[in-house]
Amino acid sequence: MKIANQISMKEIAKLCDVSVATVSRVINNNGRFSEETRKKVLDTIEKYQYNTNTVAKALRMKKSNTIGIIVPDISNEFFSTIVHGVESFFFEKGFSTIICNTGKSKEKEKVYLKTLDSKMVDGLICISGQEEIEASLLSRNIPIVTMDRRPKMTNNLAIIESDHSQGGYLATKHLIEKGCKNIIILTKKNRLSPDIDRMEGYKEALTEYGIPFTLQSIVETTDHPKGNFEAAREAIRQELESGRTFDGVFATNDWIALGVVKALSDFGKKVPDDVKVVGFDDITIVKYIETPLTTIRHDVEKLAEVTSKLFYQLLTEKDVLIKQKHIKIPVELIARKTT
The missing domain is CATH 1.10.260.40 (lambda repressor-like DNA-binding domains)
Incomplete structure (x- = not known):
């Protein structure tokens, strides 16, 4: 034989x-x-x-005790912390985890979806990345939990995210209360739902305090080979060289905020005396730089915990009815030296 x-x-x-x-x-x-x-x-x-x-x-x-996690950038501190928390939870429950890093590539995500489906994973956790999930690539109707993305599909789907709108509101309100009257929002040109929600929070705070919002209030970064830091630095440099004045910047992530601070310094502007800056994410580095960054902090542990428990319920309870399938986890403002 x-x-x-x-x-x-x-x-x-x-x-x-x-x-x-x-x-x-x-x-x-x-x-x-x-x-x-x-x-x-x-x-x-x-x-x-x-x-x-x-x-x-x-x-x-019809069960493999394996789950798939699709993540856009495993080197990103926020994503890696979430993935670590989820993987640890499911390891204790007897599940293996297959982690797929897409590098923010739509095509790569499609390939991984097909691969995970062929490996008979019991369910998927899709973190950020592409807004839409190509459900047609899946041969089975399995539970899917998404984080920071809102696909149009509804079957077996739960959405968990930070309250990005609340974060945008808190950041802008803080700048206003610190005396800023001309606040711009600096964000990526290709925006996903978290960026859009952060902008809505920004608009809400401006409206509440009677500060006009115009399309000129939005400054967009363009893709840069060296990432968000250099993209933001270039965008703010162009605004300053054009003669534009502003006294506050809400940057929709911390690396953009750090690029803002550098551009202002290059131009001889003092932070926070001339311009105040607030970021979003509270990555580790921002508290150790020369002028520690005021930012919005995710409750990362809570995000991982809620995601894991809800996903586990979807995986293990037949025909389970989840009362709340779109969950927003509150964020908080961390005030430091840039405001």
Whole structure:
């Protein structure tokens, strides 16, 4: 008899008297085949190919005790902390975790979705990245929890995010209360839902205090090969060189805020005396720089905890009805030296 781990898909097909394509469809649970064929192929896989026993078992049980996490940038401190918290929670529950780093690429995310589906993951956690999830790439209707993204799909979907609108409001209100009357918002040109919500909070605070909002209030960064810091630095430099004046900047993330502070310094402006700056995220570095940054802090531990518990409930309770499927976690303002 052939050594178990050397058996090929072609040989499995021959033993089952079916085509290689049929074996592939059974393994990937994709396409048309009879229940009799399915059982025959799975029995052969279990008998001859021990290294795919987990696949066969998953197909039989319709459960793999594996989850997939799609993350746009694992080097990002916010994302990596969330992923670590979720992975730790599910490890204790007996689940394996497959982490897929997309590098913010839409095409890469599509490939990973198909790969995770073929590996029979029980559910998906999709963190930020592309706004829409290509649900058509999934062959099964599995639970999906998203963080900081709001897809149009509704089946088996829960959304968990920081209260970005509250954060934008708190940041802008703080600048106003510190005496700023001409506040710009600096944000990325290609905005996802968190950036849009932060801008809505900014507008809400301006309206509350009777400060007019115009399209000129928004300054957009363009893509820069060296990232958000240099993109923000360039955008503020252009505004200052054009003669524009402002006394406050709400930057929609901390790296943008740090670029603002550098650009102001390059131009001879003092922070916070001439211009006050508030960021968003509270990444570790901002408290250690020469002028520690005022920013909005996520409750990262709470985000990971709520995401894990809700996702686990969706995975383990049949036909569970979640009372609240769109959850916003409050944020807080951390006042430091840039205001």
